[in-house]
Every structure is written in structure tokens, then in C-alpha cells.
Amino acid sequence: MIDVTLNLLPLIRKARGRIVNVSSIAGRHALCGGGYCISKFGVEAFSDSLRRELKHFGVKVSIINPDFFKTEILNSTRLKENITNNWKKMSQNLRNDYGEHYYHNYCKFIEEICSRSSTKLTLVTDCMEHALTAVHPWTRYSAGPYAKFLYMPLSYLPTSVADYILGS
Missing domain, CATH: 3.40.50.720 (NAD(P)-binding Rossmann-like Domain)
Structure with missing residues (x-):
């Protein structure tokens, strides 16, 4: 651009x-x-x-x-897959620092955003x-x-x- x-x-x-x-x-x-x-x-x-x-x-x-808006960038399946892959790549210590609730809340947030898309x-x-x-x-x-x-x-x-x- x-x-x-x-x-x-x-x-x-x-x-x-x-x-x-x-x-x-x-x-x-x-x-x-x-x-x-x-x-x-x-x-x-x-x-x-x-x-x-x-x-x-x-x-x-x-x-x-x-x-x-419903475009490829808001493909909830792909987004959650990327989040899960990144979560799994993090060290166990870092995952413990954030906590499983952070991961689940972030996935829920992504799902909510995608479900609102027009x-x-x-x-x-x-x-x-x-x-x-x-x-x-x-x-x-x-x-x-x-x-x-x-x-x-x-x-x-x-x-x-x-x-x-x-x-x-």
C-alpha cells in the first residue's frame, strides 16, 4: 500500500x-x-x-x-488452529504463567468475533x-x-x- x-x-x-x-x-x-x-x-x-x-x-x-466481515481472515477454524498451534509451541512455563483459562478465553473471543461477522x-x-x-x-x-x-x-x-x- x-x-x-x-x-x-x-x-x-x-x-x-x-x-x-x-x-x-x-x-x-x-x-x-x-x-x-x-x-x-x-x-x-x-x-x-x-x-x-x-x-x-x-x-x-x-x-x-x-x-x-466474513472474509478469509475471519475463518474461525483456521484462526483457532493457528492459536492452538502457537499455544502448543510455547514453553510449559509460559503456558503455566498465562494459564489454560487464558487460552480458552482467547479461543472464545475469536469465535465470538467470527460469529459476529457480516x-x-x-x-x-x-x-x-x-x-x-x-x-x-x-x-x-x-x-x-x-x-x-x-x-x-x-x-x-x-x-x-x-x-x-x-x-x-
Whole structure:
């Protein structure tokens, strides 16, 4: 995403074009471990800095924050298999430190997220369409009910309150 954007930037500036990046609600709240949230926080930071830098050139930058959609990334069988494999690779001491309850709660969390996922991908593509065609596109789009009514509003609260609500 960064490489393509930077290579096309001269043309985008010249055309006073638009950049629309798809992040995730996990770019606003680190909902799980691993590299996924880290990469989405990176999309957010890159897009925010681009938006500020390119405003002078008339370029508009938007970020789309989808919540949970039935795509391959939310394949609960594959996710739980990966979690189980990683759990088994951990040393016994580390597993003891975390406790079996941590492993089972994390699997339950993954199952819950996957069960909430929507098949209505038009919620995301409608945001994309608006970001690309509106006279005044929004800076951020919340695609999906959890993004719009839970995770995005939580991102504006003090961290301790958001952590409490998310059960951290």
C-alpha cells in the first residue's frame, strides 16, 4: 500500500486526486495480538500523515475502518488452529504463567468475533464509493455496526474506560 501510493503520488498530486486506504477497526483498538493490529495502526498513521501533507495540493485522503466481515481472515477454524498451534509451541512455563483459562478465553473471543461477522460487504463498498465520488469525502468511514456504534466511539474515550468496556 505504501509503495504503490508513494510511486503514484506525483500523478495523484498533479490530478488533485484522492487516496482511500482500508484499515480496520483494529487500527483504532488493538483487539488481538500478532501483526494484524500493528499493520492497521500503520495504515492509520500513514494515511493521517499523508492527509496533512497533501492537503496543500488539494488531495483528499480517507480511511475506511471496517469491523467484522466474513472474509478469509475471519475463518474461525483456521484462526483457532493457528492459536492452538502457537499455544502448543510455547514453553510449559509460559503456558503455566498465562494459564489454560487464558487460552480458552482467547479461543472464545475469536469465535465470538467470527460469529459476529457480516456478509454484507456493501457496507464497506458503499464507504469506498462515497470516499471516491463525494465532493467532500469524510476523513474516516466506519463500515459496519460494531465500528460505527462501539469501536469508533470507544476510540474517543479515555483508554482506561475503553479497556474496562472491552474487558481488558
